[in-house]
Amino acid sequence: MGKYILKRIGYMFIVLVVMSVLLFLIYNLVPNNRAYTDAKADMTAQKTRLRNASEEEKDKMFNDLYLEYQRRYGTDTDNMAVRYLRWVGIMPNYYGTYSGLLQGDFGYSYEFKDDVINVVQEPLKNTIFINIFATILALGITIPLGIVCAVHKGSKGDQAMQVITIIGYSLPTFVTAILFVWIFCSLLGIFPPSGMKTPGSNYTGWKWFVDRMYYMALPLITMTFCSLGSMTRYVRASMIDALSLDCIRTARAKGVTEKAVIYSHAWRNALIPIVTLVVGWFLGIFGGSLIFENTFGINGMGKLMIVSLRTQDFDVVILMQLFYVAISLIGNLIIDIVYGLVDPRVRVSA
Numbered sequence: 001m002g003k004y005i006l007k008r009i010g011y012m013f014i015v016l017v018v019m020s021v022l023l024f025l026i027y028n029l030v031p032n033n034r035a036y037t038d039a040k041a042d043m044t045a046q047k048t049r050l051r052n053a054s055e056e057e058k059d060k061m062f063n064d065l066y067l068e069y070q071r072r073y074g075t076d077t078d079n080m081a082v083r084y085l086r087w088v089g090i091m092p093n094y095y096g097t098y099s100g101l102l103q104g105d106f107g108y109s110y111e112f113k114d115d116v117i118n119v120v121q122e123p124l125k126n127t128i129f130i131n132i133f134a135t136i137l138a139l140g141i142t143i144p145l146g147i148v149c150a151v152h153k154g155s156k157g158d159q160a161m162q163v164i165t166i167i168g169y170s171l172p173t174f175v176t177a178i179l180f181v182w183i184f185c186s187l188l189g190i191f192p193p194s195g196m197k198t199p200g201s202n203y204t205g206w207k208w209f210v211d212r213m214y215y216m217a218l219p220l221i222t223m224t225f226c227s228l229g230s231m232t233r234y235v236r237a238s239m240i241d242a243l244s245l246d247c248i249r250t251a252r253a254k255g256v257t258e259k260a261v262i263y264s265h266a267w268r269n270a271l272i273p274i275v276t277l278v279v280g281w282f283l284g285i286f287g288g289s290l291i292f293e294n295t296f297g298i299n300g301m302g303k304l305m306i307v308s309l310r311t312q313d314f315d316v317v318i319l320m321q322l323f324y325v326a327i328s329l330i331g332n333l334i335i336d337i338v339y340g341l342v343d344p345r346v347r348v349s350a
Contacts (some may be wrong), residue, residue: 005333012329019325024084027314034110035069052250070097107315111308117314118306126196127300129212131289134220138227139278145228146235151262153240161232177295180222191218194297211236219296223289234277244271272339279335 043050043058050058064246070076071094074086085091089100099105105115149158185193196215197203203211217339243249243266251261290302301320308316 005337008333008336013331015329016322016326017024020322021084023321024087025080027318028080028083030312030314032312032314033075035066035073035075038069039065045167084177085278106319109308109316111311111313111316116319120301123299123301123304125231126298127293127302130216130219130223130292130298130300131349133216134223134227137224138231141224142228142231143235146232147239147262147267149232149236150239150243165229166318167229167234168225169233171226173289174291174295175221176226177292180218182293184218184221193218194295196298219292219298222296225291231277235270235274237274239266242266242270247309275338276335279331279338284334 039062043062050061053061067076074083074092074093077083082091086093087100089098089102089105092098104117108114109116109119112119145161149161152158181193184191192215197208197211198215201211204345245266247269248261248266251265253259256265288301290306292298293300293303305317305320308314308320
């Protein structure tokens, strides 16, 4: 197992390097010249001082500023290989210093006027905060519900649940979000329609948590409801397949209690295909949801990604996408390891 994990980590590193090259090339080939824009802005700011300067002097000053910004941003060369190595931090920039990913320099956000790492921190915290609660709630409801529906297959309760899950699965998430806002905000007036805290408040400690959860309650309810349909049906189908296995009939013939048959034998066999979906859910915690974040006014990763793409804030976009690539690679490795832990029949080979 140890040799297999090391081999997979090596493959993951190669994929991460290849993806970083592709992402760097894609966003650096987009027509977007920050050095030129900043040089123009500096010239505009000095318009009064340059009022009496000749056109030749203005052109020379602009060219000097433009070159200075190019050297600062590492775009003073058209050689993409050199620019990529500078961005990673393997080659020095024009001034002979190393300033790249390996040195902890993830770029600068021109839209938010701050380092990228600082821009991403708060949306990532908000996304994790809301998604981890929604994921745990959804799993805590759907797994027992799916097991009960499978055990009582064909009963009136199972049939009613199938209708409900089909409706929940078929409704678009934005329709569900708007419907819940109408019910809980307009009709009942229980929850606020948007926001993340009471306007003007500066709570700390327990009061901050209670206030945050009050504003996050409706997004949590909506996200959990949207997850119930697909996961419940998935667990039910896996359990029905597991309950039809020969080993289950053998266990019942040997006199094993029904509770042990369901939760020890059948559930363990049904868990294998569910592992992929569950781990994928947890990985989705970091991605954010543009629909929910826009509907409920949440400053999350999905919203930040769209804003950064619209404003061509590519340093933010590249960091976020590399982060998603790394999370996906780690998730696939975790899934393979969990397979071996869940089912002793599954073995990995180096």
